[in-house]
Amino acid sequence: xxxxxxxxxxxxxxxxxAYFDCAALLGKSLAERGIGMVFGGGDVGLxxxxxxxxxxxxxxxxxxxxxxxxEKEVAHYGISELHVVTTMHERKMKLTEWGDAFVILPGGxxxxxxxxxxxxxxxxxxxxxxxxxLNCNGFWNPxxxxxxxxxxxxMVGNEYTSYYSVCSTTEEVFxxxxxxxxxx
Numbered sequence: 001x002x003x004x005x006x007x008x009x010x011x012x013x014x015x016x017x018a019y020f021d022c023a024a025l026l027g028k029s030l031a032e033r034g035i036g037m038v039f040g041g042g043d044v045g046l047x048x049x050x051x052x053x054x055x056x057x058x059x060x061x062x063x064x065x066x067x068x069x070x071e072k073e074v075a076h077y078g079i080s081e082l083h084v085v086t087t088m089h090e091r092k093m094k095l096t097e098w099g100d101a102f103v104i105l106p107g108g109x110x111x112x113x114x115x116x117x118x119x120x121x122x123x124x125x126x127x128x129x130x131x132x133x134l135n136c137n138g139f140w141n142p143x144x145x146x147x148x149x150x151x152x153x154x155m156v157g158n159e160y161t162s163y164y165s166v167c168s169t170t171e172e173v174f175x176x177x178x179x180x181x182x183x184x
Contacts, residue, residue, distance in 0.1 A: 002130075002177050004036040004062070006099025008114040009046040010107040011074070019106045020049050022136040025170045026103065027053025033174065034059075038098045040091065041065030041083070043076035046105055051079055064094045092117065101130040103173055106139040122163045123156075130180075131164040132173050140166065 009023060027050040030037050037054045040047055041063025051061045061079040069075065070084050085091050096118060104115050121127055133140045144166065150156050165176045 002035060002100045004038050004099050005030060006038040006095050006102045007047075007050055007105065008040075008095075008102065008107060008111050009050065009105035010111060011040070011042050011045040011047050012108065013045050015046060015106065016137070018137050019046055019139070022134060022170070023050040023105055024053040026050055026105065026134065026173070027059070028057045029170045029174065030054050031057035031059025036060040036062065036080075038062045038064070038095060040095065040110075041076055041079075042069065042074045043078070044074050046107070048076055050105070051076055055079060062098060064091045064098075066091050096121070096127065099129065101132065101177060103132045103134055104140075105134050106136055112143075119163050123160070130177060132176055133164055133166045134170070134173060135166050135168050 007026070010019070023046040027037065031054045037051065037059065039051060039061065042048060042065065051063065054061045055078060062081045062083070063076055063079050064083045064085060065075050066088055067084050067086060075082060083094065085094065092114065095114070102118055104111060118127070118131055122131060135141065147160060151158055151160055167173055167176060
C-alpha cells in the first residue's frame, strides 16, 4: 500500500506555468487521497508548489533538506515536518527510504541525478518501488528517446522499460499505482 510518495522536481521559479499547474494538481491529488508527500524540503520552484498544494488541501508533507540549503533560506517551514541533514547523500537516502513510490515532475540536473539514481538502484535490486515519470507537456520525451538509444546500443537490456512508468496526467499516476505494475 502506498502511504507516502517521494516527489522529485525542479527548484526553479522560472519553469513554464504548465509545470506549476501540473505540480499543484499532483499536490492536491495526493492530499485528497490521503497519501503523504516526501520531498527535498525547499520552498522554491515546483518543489514549493507541490508541497504548498498538499498542505493547502489538508495533506501531510515531510521535507528533507541539507543544512547548507537551509542556511540559504530556501527551506520550507510551512510543512508538516522539516528534517535538516548534513549532506546531500543523507538527504537522498532518506528520500528513497521514506517514499513507497516515486513521482518525477520536470526538473533540472538535481532531478535527473535523483531519477538516474533510483532507476539504477531498481536495476540493481536495491528497491522495487514504483517510479513514475509525470510527463507534463512531453518534458521527458527527449530523455525517453535517449533511453531507447542506449538500449539500441546494448548499453542496457530491453527490460529497462520495466523499471519505470510514464504518464501524461496526474490521474494516470494514481491508475498506475492502483495497478501496482509498471506501464512503459
